[in-house]
Amino acid sequence: MRLPETAAVLAVRRGVREWVAAHGGRGPVVVGLSGGADSLALVAAAVVEAGEVTAVVVDHRLQEGSGAVADRAVEQAMGLGCVGAMVVPVDVGRAGGVEAAARVARYAALDSVRDGRPVLLGHTLDDQAETVLLGLARGSGGRSIQGMVAWNSPWGRPMLGVRRAQTVRMCADLGIEPWDDPHNADPGYTRVRVREEVLPLLEEVLGGGVAQALARTADQLRADGAVLDAYADELLRAARVVQTGGAFGSDPPTLSIEILATAPPALRRRAVRTWLADQGVTGLVNAHLQAIDELVSNWHGQGGVAVAGGSRDHRLVVTREHGTLAVRAQTRI
Incomplete structure (x- = not known):
């Protein structure tokens, strides 16, 4: 399919072309397709700019008629112009x-x-x-407002510089009608x-460009x-304590309080977060990190800090x- 050279089409194509050039050049790719304007525009641009494209539609089966939408x-x-397209039905849990369960x-499936x-x-x-605003509301530090990355293998996001209005315009320019997911208009979802x-209120109050x-x-x-992560990794390597009886092997590594306590708090918390992730700790929030940091920097006999996982x-x-x-x-009681 030959794409018209409208402003919207060129903007989306440019985003995909620059992403492809920055991440290894043309080659077979999969595109996650919902049927909405954003993913349809991405499919169209990727066919031209990325090479062989296979579209994968994940049918969450959360709405009546979802199968017809997927087809x-x-x-x-x-x-x-995709070389292939398929529907993958999934069962969505409630965790x-x-x-969140649908995202998982x-x-x-992809x-x-x-x-x-x-x-x-x-x-x-x-x-x-x-995403940045939602992360800011969580108050979990700088990491929570870093947003999405353009490449986090195997996931690529070529349109992080493209506006939603441009993908909608591109679909209109191509004469294709995207699907409007009713969930995207449901005020029951915080996003x-x-x-x-x-966002519209911020744009109005702050004069645009938000x-x-x-x-x-x-x-x-x-x-x-x-x-900061590079420095935190150095701190983590220095603070790891070899367990008695051998290399870090059988027992999970511990961290030296003395070394941690002499490090700047920002690096210490980053190092501890990485260490905890390695131990299978999930769902850390700022309150956890603050309480754990107190064990290092302000210990007065308090007990341990329960964290998610296990x-x-x-x-x-x-x-x-x-x-x-x-x-x-x-042991849980």
Whole structure:
């Protein structure tokens, strides 16, 4: 399919072309397709700019008629020049809420069929701005407002510099009708209210340019964060304590309180976060990190800090013992 050279089409193509050039050149890719304007525009641009494109439609089966929506998206993808298109039905759980569970199921489905190929996703600059605002509201530090990255293998996001209005315009220019997901207008979802109420209000009050400013902020924080992460990794290597009886092997490594305590708090917390992730600790929030930091910098005999992770029978607790920080499994009562 030959694409018209409208402003919207050229903007989306430029985003995909620059992403392809920065990440290894043309080659077979998978595109996650919902049938909405963003992913349809991405499919059309990727066919021209990226090489062989296979579209994968994940049917979450959360709405009546979702199968028909998925089948229509497959037809549109093939009409745009994809070498293949498929529907992957999934079962969505309830852990963490429907939105989070659907995201987990979607990514797992895309990963299961990509066959070594990168997966391109249709997130736009507007999605990035929403993500930064939601991260800011969580108050979990700079990492939570770094937004999405253009490449986090195997996931690629070529349109983080493209506005949502441009993908909608591109679909109109191509004469294709995107699907409007009713969930995207449901005020029961926090992200929808940020999109429909918060961002427009900020644009009005601050005189425009807010979405772009939020995206730039995310870019700058990621660059700063990469430097801090490198220093934190050095601190983590220095603070690791070899367990008695051999190399770090059988027992999880502990961290030297003395070395941690002499480090700047920002580096110490980053190092501890990475160490905890290695021990299977999930869902850390700022309150956890503050309480754990107190074990290092302001210890006065307080007990350990319970964190998420572990199993049905055991919970994970971060404790201070014999001059080290340790993660221990404790029997649930």
